[in-house]
Amino acid sequence: xxxPPNPPKIQLNGVRKAFGQKVVLDGIDYTLDEGESLVVIGGxxxxxSVLLKCIxxxxxxxAGSIRIDGEETVGVRGEEREKHLQKxxxxxxxxxxxxxxxVWQNVxxxxxxxxxxxRKEAKEIALGKLAQVGLAAPVAELYPAELSGxxxxxxxxxxxxxxxxxxxxFDEPTTGxxxxxxxxxxxxxVASVRKLGATTxxxxxxxxxxxxxxTKIAMIHGGRFIWAGDAKDIDRSGNAxxxxxxxxxxxxxxxxxxxxx
Amino acid sequence: MIGILAAIGRAFxxxxxxxxxxxxxxxxxxxxxxxxxxxxxLIGRQxxxxxxxxxxxxxxxxxxxxxxxxxxxxxxxxxxSAEGAIATVVVLSMTRELAPVLAGLMVAGRIGAAMAAExxxxxxTEQIDALTVLSTDPYKYLVVPRLxxxxxxxPLLVLIGDILGVFGGYLVxxxxxxxxxxxxxRRTADYxxxxxxxxxxxxxxxxxxxxxxxxxxxxxxxxxxxxxVGQATTNAVVSASILILVFNYIITELFFAK
Ligand SMILES: Nc1ncnc2c1ncn2[C@@H]1O[C@H](COP(=O)(O)OP(=O)(O)OP(=O)(O)O)[C@@H](O)[C@H]1O
Ligand SMILES: [Mg+2]
Numbered sequence: 115x116x117x118p119p120n121p122p123k124i125q126l127n128g129v130r131k132a133f134g135q136k137v138v139l140d141g142i143d144y145t146l147d148e149g150e151s152l153v154v155i156g157g158x159x160x161x162x163s164v165l166l167k168c169i170x171x172x173x174x175x176x177a178g179s180i181r182i183d184g185e186e187t188v189g190v191r192g193e194e195r196e197k198h199l200q201k202x203x204x205x206x207x208x209x210x211x212x213x214x215x216x217v218w219q220n221v222x223x224x225x226x227x228x229x230x231x232x233r234k235e236a237k238e239i240a241l242g243k244l245a246q247v248g249l250a251a252p253v254a255e256l257y258p259a260e261l262s263g264x265x266x267x268x269x270x271x272x273x274x275x276x277x278x279x280x281x282x283x284f285d286e287p288t289t290g291x292x293x294x295x296x297x298x299x300x301x302x303x304v305a306s307v308r309k310l311g312a313t314t315x316x317x318x319x320x321x322x323x324x325x326x327x328x329t330k331i332a333m334i335h336g337g338r339f340i341w342a343g344d345a346k347d348i349d350r351s352g353n354a355x356x357x358x359x360x361x362x363x364x365x366x367x368x369x370x371x372x373x374x375x
Numbered sequence: 376m377i378g379i380l381a382a383i384g385r386a387f388x389x390x391x392x393x394x395x396x397x398x399x400x401x402x403x404x405x406x407x408x409x410x411x412x413x414x415x416x417l418i419g420r421q422x423x424x425x426x427x428x429x430x431x432x433x434x435x436x437x438x439x440x441x442x443x444x445x446x447x448x449x450x451x452x453x454x455x456s457a458e459g460a461i462a463t464v465v466v467l468s469m470t471r472e473l474a475p476v477l478a479g480l481m482v483a484g485r486i487g488a489a490m491a492a493e494x495x496x497x498x499x500t501e502q503i504d505a506l507t508v509l510s511t512d513p514y515k516y517l518v519v520p521r522l523x524x525x526x527x528x529x530p531l532l533v534l535i536g537d538i539l540g541v542f543g544g545y546l547v548x549x550x551x552x553x554x555x556x557x558x559x560x561r562r563t564a565d566y567x568x569x570x571x572x573x574x575x576x577x578x579x580x581x582x583x584x585x586x587x588x589x590x591x592x593x594x595x596x597x598x599x600x601x602x603x604v605g606q607a608t609t610n611a612v613v614s615a616s617i618l619i620l621v622f623n624y625i626i627t628e629l630f631f632a633k
Contacts, residue, residue: 202508210500
């Protein structure tokens with residue numbers, strides 16, 4: 115039997131991750147083809163960020179397999195791992211900007227440190243990416259601590275796309291932005307994905323954003339994908355959990371652990 | 376009784392395990408030190424941070440130690456008419472013992488704490504994860520430059536400290552105790568051996584390495600938010616200080632025990 119010519123971009127099989135007694139991911143299976151944009155929705159604390167970190171190899175899954183371009187990534191180290199990481203860009207939920215470096219060096223970080231590009235050339239590119247996310251040149255010289263939360267998010271987005279990776283993860287790219295800027299960011303994500311032909315996984319609580327970015331949607335609950343399908347089918351999923359989530363209702367199968375007054 | 380022994384045993388094992396983790400961390404860092412990429416720019420920045428900015432505190436400490444040493448040994452030695460030995464006492468104590476240990480402890484408080492806080496903050500705000508994702512090894516980028524800077528800059532500080540310590544002793548001897556300047560300087564030089572200075576500088580290099588190592592280690596492994604970073608900072612200073620005192624004995628033994 116020979117390998118098919120184009121293995122799926124990202125393939126998850128039975129991915130499990132627990133912290134001590136607490137099981138966060140309990141067997142995630144999913145196959146994402148090249149050029150698709152998956153949006154993962156789900157309640158707070160259901161393990162969405164943990165899932166991305168497992169794919170990146172920042173966290174090591176307890177069991178299961180994660181393949182990128184058909185190659186196993188779980189447990190690989192050194193150059194092998196480096197090869198996978200080079201394909202991936204990530205927007206961290208908390209931005210995770212380097213606060214010892216000015217904004218433009220944050221954006222150009224991988225170009226300078228990872229690819230050894232000339233600082234001048236890298237700065238040009240960084241300024242271009244910053245302009246794309248609506249940040250003018252003077253901002254490039256500021257330090258992350260001098261920016262508002264929304265501006266930090268946009269810098270983090272510029273950093274994630276700066277090296278034009280094949281795979282991009284967006285962990286809540288629009289949380290904390292005003293609705294107009296959120297829509298600009300959504301457009302930007304869609305545009306850069308189309309331009310780069312990138313495969314993306316995004317996490318969001320914002321259904322408007324999900325509808326705009328996604329070609330595929332999956333909902334995580336109880337450590338599993340309880341529903342996954344095409345984005346256009348989200349409104350007729352026939353799944354009570356999904357319906358409750360997309361309509362934002364307190365009543366339904368998902369019970370929040372809060373005391374009602 | 377058994378309970379107490381068990382508690383002591385547990386604490387001892389816990390200490391050994393912690394030491395083992397520190398040694399593993401050091402081993403990994405040293406492995407990265409010899410493999411590219413290297414970050415000369417970051418090494419330079421850390422050298423300035425450790426060397427230049429620690430200079431005032433090290434200078435003050437060693438100067439006053441030299442002064443008080445001269446005063447103390449004078450009043451003590453006068454009891455058996457050995458005042459003449461104070462030049463020798465000052466220079467030997469400063470170069471072999473006081474300058475490296477005091478500078479080490481001062482730098483542990485200043486630099487070790489700052490390293491733990493900075494790297495700890497990077498850990499809890501996911502900046503270290505971001506480094507990895509951006510194809511940069513955190514050991515090479517964060518730890519190695521600090522270790523190199525620590526091991527090279529502390530000897531330099533201690534050399535300056537040696538000179539200032541002797542100078543402090545000289546000031547007190549000449550202006551307060553009415554010694555003859557030329558005679559004092561001759562006695563300072565006469566009994567000083569090359570090895571005295573070298574042993575102090577070797578100590579300094581080891582201490583500088585240890586301060587940077589514990590600072591990076593505790594920062595790198597910090598957990599939780601601001602509280603975790605605070606804890607890491609305290610642990611870094613305490614463990615650096617203990618290691619400095621222990622290694623001070625070991626190195627002295629290696630150099631001078633017959
Ligand atoms: N390093 C860690 N150590 C221990 N527990 C962790 C760790 N990281 C995450 N967790 C736990 O895993 C669970 C899932 O966390 P995760 O950050 O993935 O949630 P999330 O789905 O991204 O939520 P949100 O939408 O609020 O960002 C949480 O209960 C969290 O407490
Ligand atoms: Mg999250």
